[in-house]
Amino acid sequence: MRVAQMTAFRKPFQVVELPVAAPRADGAVIRVEASGVCRSDWHFWNHDLAWLGMNLALPANTGHEVGGVVEEVGRDVRSIKVGDRVTVPFHESDGTCPHCRAGLQNLCDNVITPGVQRLGGWAQYVTVTAADLNCIKLPEPVDTLSAAALGCRFMTAYHAVIDRGAIEPGEWTAVHGCGGVGLSAVQIAAAADSLVVAVDVEERKLAKAREEGAVATINARGLTPEQVGQVVKDATGGGAHVSVDALGRGFTFHQSFNSLRKRGRHVQAGITSQEESGQVSLPLDLLTVMKLQVVGSLGNPHPKYAELLELVARQKLHPARLVTRQISLDDVTDTLERMTRFDTVGFEVITRFS
Ligand SMILES: [Zn+2]
Ligand SMILES: [Zn+2]
Missing domain, CATH: 3.90.180.10 (Medium-chain alcohol dehydrogenases, catalytic domain)
Incomplete structure (x- = not known):
C-alpha cells in the first residue's frame, strides 16, 4: 500500500x-x-x-x-x-x-x-x-x-460543547480559534440552539464561522486577552456561559477564561505547542470569586x-x-x-x- x-x-x-x-x-x-x-x-x-x-x-x-x-x-x-x-x-x-x-x-x-x-x-x-x-x-x-x-476534530468539538460544556439552548458559547475544531464547535453549538460568538484573527475564518451559525464574530488581532474577554462580555450581555479554547495557546486560554460570565465554564480542547509545553498560568482568584469551572475535553x-x-x-x-x-x-x-x-x-x- x-x-x-x-x-x-x-x-x-x-x-x-x-x-x-x-x-x-x-x-x-x-x-x-x-x-x-x-x-x-x-x-x-x-x-x-x-x-x-x-x-x-x-x-x-x-x-x-x-x-x-x-x-x-x-x-x-x-x-x-x-x-x-x-x-x-x-x-x-x-x-x-x-x-x-x-x-x-x-x-x-x-x-x-x-x-x-x-x-x-x-x-x-x-x-x-x-x-x-x-x-x-x-x-x-x-x-x-x-x-x-x-x-x-468534529467529534472532539461535539464532546467539548455538548458533554463537557453542557451547553443549554439560549446560552452563549464563545469559541476561540476558528480552525477545524473551532468551526466544528461553532456549528455544533449553533445547532444546539446556543448563541455563538466566534473569535479568530482572520476574517475569512470568521466569515466561515458566520456561515456555520455564529451570531457575532470578533477579530482578536492586536487585542490583549483581557480586551478580547471584554469584547465578548459586551457582545453577550455579561459573558459567555461556555467558552472553548479550540486552539491551545496561552493567549487563547486567557481570552477564553476572560470571556466567561459568573459561573461560566471554560472547556480546553486544544493542545499547546512547544512555546508553552502545556504550562499556562491560571487566574486562580477569578476562578474562585466568579465560581468558574475549567474542564478538559479529549475525543x-x-x-x-x-x-x-x-x-x-x-x-x-x-x-x-x-x-x-x-x-x-x-x-x-x-x-x-x-x-x-x-x-x-x-x-x-x-x-x-x-
Ligand atoms: Zn486530531
Ligand atoms: Zn481501555
Missing part, C-alpha cells in the same frame, strides 16, 4: 510502499477512502506532545481521521463485516480497562494512538484492534468524507457516537460542509506547511491515495 511517511520533523513526507498488516483475531483492515489532516498531526510533525509522553519514533506514519470500508476481519470479530462503512475514533481502545468498562473509552489506559503505536491513516489501508469496539458503523446517509471528520467516548451520527444522518449537523479541500496523499506536506502559517480553512482531507 502507499503510505505517507515522516522521516524527519518539519521536513517533507515521503510516499513509500509498505505491506498491509494482517488483522489480529479481534481486529480489522480498513480500506481508507478519506483521511483528514488534523492539527494533532501537525503537532506530531512539529515534534510537540513529548511532554505528554508521546515521543514519535521515526520513521512515522501519522493520520488519525479515517473514513473507509472494512476489507478484512479477524476470526473473533462479531458485529463488523467486510464491506461495512466505518469511522475509527483516534483513541483506539481495548474495551477492557476500567475506563472502557465505564464507557469512557476516550480515556483508555491502553489506548492505541495512530502514528505512535500503529501505522496511521495517511495510507491506503489501516489495521485496527478490537474492531467490534473501534469500528463505528456509519448510517446510510453518512458518507466517508463526513466520517473522516468524525474520527477526530468522544465510543457510546456517544450513536447520537452524533444520528444528528449527522438527519442533517442537523454537517461535518462535510467544513471540508474545504480534497487532496492527494502526496500533498500532505503542503497542507502541514500551510497549517504552520494558519493558512488552511476548515478540513483538508486526503481522498486520492493511488
